[in-house]
Amino acid sequence: MPLTRFSVSLDAGLVERFDREIRAQGCxxxxxxxxxxxxxxxxQAEWRRGDEVAGAVVMVYDHHKRDILRKLTQVQHDCHDAIISTQHIHLDHDNCLEIVAVRGKRARVENVVRRLKALKGLKHVSLAAGTTGRRLA
Ligand code: NI
Known part of the structure; x- marks a missing residue:
């Protein structure tokens, strides 16, 4: 993609603060x-419009919790069309970290998150809302 230059007029204080912030972040x-x-x-607009999106659901749970593994497997099979990969990491004797890569229409992906969040016994569930990257340069 060729680069395009454009000029933007902004409040000087806002730009100063922005420059400080991006320097602090090492940008x-x-x-x-x-x-x-x-x-x-x-x-964010892709998610609002309900486009095809991609992301990762991160979960932490104690695998000793009654029935948790069976319930997790059930949800993932029910939602197999929106799940492209699952990675399970044994964090310690009790705790597991599971990363579920998701891709599909926003409604299908959000259904996976909703179903997982509804399970009892999970210590943490969060969604990293990403993109398929197809519409971005
Ligand atoms: Ni484990």
């Missing part, structure tokens, strides 16, 4: 920081 250029913000906004 190399203002252009990269603005591009990252635009892409983040476009990803």
């Amino acid at each position: 190399p250029t203002r252009s990269k920081a603005v591009g990252d913000l635009i892409r983040a906004g476009l990803v």
